[in-house]
Amino acid sequence: MWIIGKVKPLDEFLKEQPQKDPPFDEPPEGSNESTPLFHWTGHPFVDAGLVALLLLSRKHNPEELREEDVERAVEFAAELYLKEGWGTLLARIYRNNNPILMVNPSMRKNTTKDKLEFSLKGLFKLVKNPGESEEICQICGRYPALSGMKLRSIINTKERERPKEITGDIFPLLGTGDMRNYFPHGNEMGASICAHCLLLAQLFPIASYIITTRKGKVGGILVLHAYPYEKNLKLLEDAVGSARKSYLYNNAKGMTWPVDFIFDKIADLSKRVDLGYWNGVSIVAYYFLNGNRTGEQWIYTIRIPNPIILFIAYASTYDNSGWKRISSKRLGKKSGLHEYSKLTSKEAYAKLLNGESILPYFIDKKNRLANTKWSLLAFYCSEVLGLDKEALEFIKGVADKIVETIEKLPDNKLSRRVRELERAEKLYQFEGFFIRVERDRQELGVPEALMSFDDFARILTGYGEDLNVSWKTVKNLLLFRIYEKLHDRLMKASSKEVEGAEEADEEFEEGGEE
Amino acid sequence: MIRVKLRAWTASFRFPTFQSGYQPTLPVPPPSTIQGILSAAKGEPVYLTDIPYVGYVFKSEGKGIDLEKIYALGKVETDIMKREFHYKAELYLYLPDEWEEVFRKPRYQLLLGRSSDLAVVEEIKKVELEEKETALGGTVVPLELGLPGMVHALVVEYDYFTVPRRAKLVKPFVVLPFPRTEAEKRRQRVRTLQDTELGIGVYLHRWSG
Numbered sequence: 047m048w049i050i051g052k053v054k055p056l057d058e059f060l061k062e063q064p065q066k067d068p069p070f071d072e073p074p075e076g077s078n079e080s081t082p083l084f085h086w087t088g089h090p091f092v093d094a095g096l097v098a099l100l101l102l103s104r105k106h107n108p109e110e111l112r113e114e115d116v117e118r119a120v121e122f123a124a125e126l127y128l129k130e131g132w133g134t135l136l137a138r139i140y141r142n143n144n145p146i147l148m149v150n151p152s153m154r155k156n157t158t159k160d161k162l163e164f165s166l167k168g169l170f171k172l173v174k175n176p177g178e179s180e181e182i183c184q185i186c187g188r189y190p191a192l193s194g195m196k197l198r199s200i201i202n203t204k205e206r207e208r209p210k211e212i213t214g215d216i217f218p219l220l221g222t223g224d225m226r227n228y229f230p231h232g233n234e235m236g237a238s239i240c241a242h243c244l245l246l247a248q249l250f251p252i253a254s255y256i257i258t259t260r261k262g263k264v265g266g267i268l269v270l271h272a273y274p275y276e277k278n279l280k281l282l283e284d285a286v287g288s289a290r291k292s293y294l295y296n297n298a299k300g301m302t303w304p305v306d307f308i309f310d311k312i313a314d315l316s317k318r319v320d321l322g323y324w325n326g327v328s329i330v331a332y333y334f335l336n337g338n339r340t341g342e343q344w345i346y347t348i349r350i351p352n353p354i355i356l357f358i359a360y361a362s363t364y365d366n367s368g369w370k371r372i373s374s375k376r377l378g379k380k381s382g383l384h385e386y387s388k389l390t391s392k393e394a395y396a397k398l399l400n401g402e403s404i405l406p407y408f409i410d411k412k413n414r415l416a417n418t419k420w421s422l423l424a425f426y427c428s429e430v431l432g433l434d435k436e437a438l439e440f441i442k443g444v445a446d447k448i449v450e451t452i453e454k455l456p457d458n459k460l461s462r463r464v465r466e467l468e469r470a471e472k473l474y475q476f477e478g479f480f481i482r483v484e485r486d487r488q489e490l491g492v493p494e495a496l497m498s499f500d501d502f503a504r505i506l507t508g509y510g511e512d513l514n515v516s517w518k519t520v521k522n523l524l525l526f527r528i529y530e531k532l533h534d535r536l537m538k539a540s541s542k543e544v545e546g547a548e549e550a551d552e553e554f555e556e557g558g559e560e
Numbered sequence: 561m562i563r564v565k566l567r568a569w570t571a572s573f574r575f576p577t578f579q580s581g582y583q584p585t586l587p588v589p590p591p592s593t594i595q596g597i598l599s600a601a602k603g604e605p606v607y608l609t610d611i612p613y614v615g616y617v618f619k620s621e622g623k624g625i626d627l628e629k630i631y632a633l634g635k636v637e638t639d640i641m642k643r644e645f646h647y648k649a650e651l652y653l654y655l656p657d658e659w660e661e662v663f664r665k666p667r668y669q670l671l672l673g674r675s676s677d678l679a680v681v682e683e684i685k686k687v688e689l690e691e692k693e694t695a696l697g698g699t700v701v702p703l704e705l706g707l708p709g710m711v712h713a714l715v716v717e718y719d720y721f722t723v724p725r726r727a728k729l730v731k732p733f734v735v736l737p738f739p740r741t742e743a744e745k746r747r748q749r750v751r752t753l754q755d756t757e758l759g760i761g762v763y764l765h766r767w768s769g
């Protein structure tokens with residue numbers, strides 16, 4: 047920490063610094079359009095509030111919003127927030143002392159729709175006439191920051207319940223007034239946030255999904271934030287829909303895990319749009335509680351990178367049952383995936399978000415089955431793992447040559463050969479498999495070698511330079527193709543093996559009778 | 561241009577508006593942290609809007625969560641807070657040549673976040689960046705670049721004339737973590753300048769406009 051006051055007195059800086067234009071956006075010259083009332087900001091809570099405002103007004107762009115739209119939305123919010131269940135929910139979002147929404151149980155007894163409306167409309171007046179301030183909003187960087195004192199003047203509560211500063215009571219996860227060191231230099235005024243962002247922050251619960259526990263308690267609030275911003279409208283449509291249609295908050299289809307819900311949401315939307323809809327889109331989910339007790343204040347950020355969105359969209363659209371098989375494995379307690387283990391019930395989801403390969407889930411070793419089609423595997427390999435399309439084709443070619451060879455073997459030998467590949471845990475075992483298939487080829491008189499030495503080197507580094515990751519990836523790809531092509535025979539062979547084993551036992555037992 | 565390499569055991573860059581009981585870290589430092597480092601090195605407030613360009617690349621080996629005891633200001637009251645931090649952090653700064661002198665002898669401690677995230681200057685060298693198709697990462701980039709990623713509003717620079725300091729310029733950015741795999745590199749590709757030695761793209765911010 048450095049204290050500038052000790053280097054130079056403050057007033058010297060003031061003299062030396064060239065005066066800059068304030069960074070407020072001026073409307074372009076010659077434009078007749080009035081400045082829009084609201085803007086996208088890049089802050090998840092504020093942008094979600096804007097989505098609520100847009101969807102309640104049935105509009106798409108902030109520029110289309112008119113004063114009447116805001117008045118109507120605010121009236122709706124005032125009515126909604128008094129409905130059953132919302133009071134408890136709001137206390138988890140704003141701590142229980144939000145004086146604008148009158149969340150505190152003691153205030154709530156006397157709260158009426160008119161009182162809430164009065165405060166929210168007062169805030170809107172401040173949006174229209176932001177007045178002057180030395181500070182700009184640290185969220186939008188566009189409007190002057192609002193002081194707690196100014197906010198007081200528009201709020202319909204008793205004097206002692208009015209806010210003194212902009213804190214976590216009225217903007218989720220900001221510090222509290224009595225713990226001032228959450229703010230830069232112990233700022234007594236709380237955070238610098240403008241009326242525009244503050245009003246939207248009062249509306250965003252309408253555009254949130256609520257994850258509940260099995261017993262129906264609020265587990266956390268889920269806010270989805272996408273870029274390009276317009277995508278937020280589709281993602282949050284159901285949340286706003288529940289509020290508008292039935293005055294209920296959206297309980298995320300009763301799902302108890304936020305990541306499971308997000309993946310389901312992407313899959314669900316993908317049924318109605320082309321894959322191209324997701325090009326260049328990224329989603330970040332913010333999952334949080336901002337209750338009164340310290341332990342209740344937490345937040346997880348869940349980043350869903352674009353390739354994973356595309357993959358989920360593709361998988362759920364082109365082979366939904368295969369995708370369900372791939373993702374069916376539940377996350378065990380000892381999964382070691384700390385970052386996401388509290389957020390999803392599924393192993394594949396956690397691994398995808400962790401940037402780990404889910405290739406092993408594409409095959410079912412026990413039943414020697416490919417869980418999906420090659421096309422989905424290929425999509426995953428190229429879009430998510432980043433495997434070269436050519437490398438993938440090459441591996442597929444090699445796999446087909448292996449199939450061509452081993453399918454000529456008798457059932458029991460075929461099964462044994464595949465088992466060698468399945469059980470290869472060390473590189474030399476993997477190499478041994480190729481040598482044996484090459485020998486099979488010669489014995490069976492299949493023309494041409496399986497592959498050249500160069501090809502072999504290539505297959506080992508088919509996926510990246512990390513040999514250990516690479517050959518295991520290739521192994522899974524080969525197994526996928528073998529299962530895909532030879533599943534029926536392999537199952538027949540393994541059932542025979544089981545029978546064979548029983549027969550052998552029987553023979554032994556029966557031997558005595560002979 | 562010079563490249564200054566800073567190294568620290570820990571680093572943490574809080575989301576500017578998540579200031580409550582739990583503080584997650586941003587994947588990379590926001591511009592305002594860079595402003596802080598430059599100011600500390602120089603010993604006086606530096607404004608990113610006053611320097612011709614600045615680029616940076618941040619990477620770390622992983623993340624952890626720390627428990628921190630904090631004291632209320634002016635009161636006998638403490639609290640325990642969870643703070644997420646990066647472990648084994650490296651920050652490369654790309655700056656005009658005149659900064660070499662400054663980082664040879666930094667005036668104050670250099671920090672990658674809080675006062676416990678002490679950093680050292682490990683290397684200063686002249687570098688030439690090459691324009692080519694390459695992966696960006698470990699930095700923030702403007703939305704106009706069209707790269708997909710986490711979008712978040714961040715403070716570019718604070719006004720240090722006042723106590724408490726005030727945000728002077730705020731913008732939304734795409735926050736791009738340092739790519740870990742070839743697959744990630746591929747999706748963060750764009751035509752830009754590359755540090756060929758590190759094999760990573762460097763976006764030079766020119767806020768001086």
Ligand SMILES: [Zn+2]
Pocket residue numbers: 183184185186187188189239240241242243244
């Ligand atoms: Zn604002």
